[in-house]
Amino acid sequence: MRTEKEVLSQFKEWAERNELIRAAILTSSRAKPDANVDFLSDYDIELYVSDLSKFKKSDDWLEEFGAIMVRWPFKPRSTGFKTGCWITRLVLFKDGVRIDFQITDQLKIDSDAYDNGYKVLIDKDEITKGLSKPTYSEYIIKKPSKEEYEVLVNEFWWNAYYVPKYLWRDELPFAKYMLDYTLKYSFLHKIIDWYIGMKNDWSVETGAFGKKFKKYLSSETWKEFKETYAGADIEENWNAFFNTITFFRKIAKKVGENLGYKYPDQVDKEVIQFCKKIKETKKID
Template sequence: MRTEKEVLSQFKEWAKRNELIRVAVLTSSRVRPDANIDFLSDYDIELYVSDLSKFKENDDWLETFGSIMVRWPFKPRSTGFKTGCWITRLVLFKDGVRIDFQITDQLEIESDAYDNGYEILIDKDGITKGLAEPTYSEYIINKPSKEEYEVLVNEFWWDAYYVPKYLWRDQLPFAKYMLDYTLRYSFLHKIIDWYIGMQNDWSVETGALGKKFKNYLDAETWAEWEETYVGADIEENWIAFFNITTFFRKMAKQIGKKLGYEYPDQVDKEVMKFCREIKETKKID
C-alpha cells in the first residue's frame, strides 16, 4: 500500500497539471492533531474546480491514482454532502488506499468552512487566504435543552414497545430493525453522547456512530453496552431488549438528575409492564 507521502505527492502533481483544479483541501482525520491514523484511514479531499461538468461525465480522471476496486456512488452524482452543487466520488483502490473526493464549482469558501481542521494541498488563486484557524469544535457534544431531553426520552418509550410486539409475533426482521436501528441509533446513541458530554464538561466528541464510545465509557459501563448486542435467536433478542431499556433508563436518569430535567418514570413503568405482559402472553394455535 502507498504511504501518505506517496499518495499526497501523486495527487499534488496531478492537481498542479490539471487546469480545472483550482483548490484542493485535505480534511477529516488526517488533519486532526488528536487522530489515530492507521492503514485503513481515508484521504478526504475537497476539490474546487472551474468546470464541474467534466467530473460529472465519467471517472476517467480517477485512473491517475490507481486501479479501482470499488466506488460509491456508482455514477458521479450529488449526495447532499453540503448545500450547493457538489458531487461525490468515494474510491477504494486495489492497493487498499481509499480517497473520498467531494467536488464543486463554487469557488468561494466561507472563512469558517473548515473549523474541524484542514490542510491546503493546492490553491492556485489564493481562494483560501481568508480561512480561519480551526477550533476543532464542530462535533463537540452539546448539552441538550430541557425540551430536547424530554422529547427524546418520551419518544424512546413509544418506539420501545414495537420490539416485544414483533418478537412475540416471531417477525424477526421488524423486531431487529426497531431494536438495532431505531432504539439504538435514534435514541440510545444520543443518550450515550449526552452522558459522555456531561462527564467531560461538554468538551469532547465521540465520532460517527459512536466509534469513540469505548474511549470514554468505563469498563463496567462498556460491558453493559456490549450486552445490548445479540444475534438472531428470538429469546436472546428478548434479553437484549430488556438490557437496552435498562441501559437507556440508567443513563437517561443520570443525565436528567444532573441537568435538573424530569425523567418520565410513569411512562417507563407502564410501557415496561405492557412489554412484559406481551412476552408472557401465550399464543393460541
C-alpha cells in the first residue's frame, strides 16, 4: 500500500497539471495533529474546480490514482455533503488506499468552513487565504437543554416496547432493527455522549457512531455497554434488550442528576412491567 507521502505527492502533481483544479483541501483525521491515523484511514479531499461538468460526466480522471476496486456512489452525484453544488466520489483502490473526494465549482470559501481542521494541498487562486485557524470544536459534545433531555429519555421508552413485541412474535428482523438501530443509535448513543461530555467538562468528542466510546468509558461501564449487543438467537436478544434498558436507565439518571433534570421514573416502571408481561405471556397454538 502507498504511504501518505506517496499518495499526497501523487495527488499534488496531478492537481498542479490539471487546469480545472483551482484548490484542494485535506480534511478529517489526516488533517488533525492529534488524530490516530492508521493504514485504513481515508484521505478526505475537497476539490474546488472551475468546471464541475467534467467531473459529473466521467470518472476517467480517477484512474490517475490507481486501479479502482469499488466506488460510491456508482455514478457521480450529490450526496447532500454540503449545501450548494457538490458531487461525491468515494473510491477504494485495489492497493487498499481510499480517497474520498467532494467536488464543487463554488470558488468562495467561508472563513470558518474548516473549523474542525484542514491542510491546504493546492491553492492556485488564493481562495483559501481567508480561512480561520481551526478550533477543532465542531463535534465537541454539547450540554443538552432540559427539553432535549426530557424528549430523549421519554421517547426512548416509547420505542423500547417494540423490541419485546417483535421478539415475542419471533419476528427477528424488526426486533433487531429496533434494538440495534433505533434504541442504540437514536437514544443510547446520545445519552452516552452526554455522559462522556459531562465527565469531561463538555470538551471532548466521541466520533461517528460512538467509535471513541471505549476510550472514554471505564472498563466496567464499557463491559455493560458491550452486553447490550447480541447475535441472532431470540433469547440472547431478550437478554440484550433488558441489558440495554438497564444500562440506559443508569446512564440517563446520572446525566439527569448532574444537570438537575428529572428522569421519568414512572414511565420507566410501567413500560418495564409491560415488557416483562409480554415476555411471560405464552403463545396459544
